[in-house]
Amino acid sequence: MENFSGRLKLLRNENRYTQNQMAEILGLKPRGYQAYEYGTAYPTVPGLIQIAKFFDVSTDYLLGLTDQREVNR
Secondary structure (H helix, E strand, C coil): CCCHHHHHHHHHHHCCCCHHHHHHHHCCCHHHHHHHHHCCCCCCHHHHHHHHHHHCCCHHHHCCCCCCCCCCC
16 A cells, blocks of 8 residues: 555646645645655644545545545545
8 A cells, every 4th residue: 555645646646736736725835745745744634634625535545544545424
């Protein structure tokens, strides 16, 4: 299974967003977002939830704990 940074980059590329676009969407500076993808920084819990909701995936998927993207509701 991939880790958070790999999953984030995969989702961004699948949805055809640039790093700059993602930074703007998440309210980050471009360097802050890039640190997520490089694995040198991680979002806060509210930030993780924001990313999961944006891509409509579970936080467990983002964190690499499961390969199932679906959110259990």
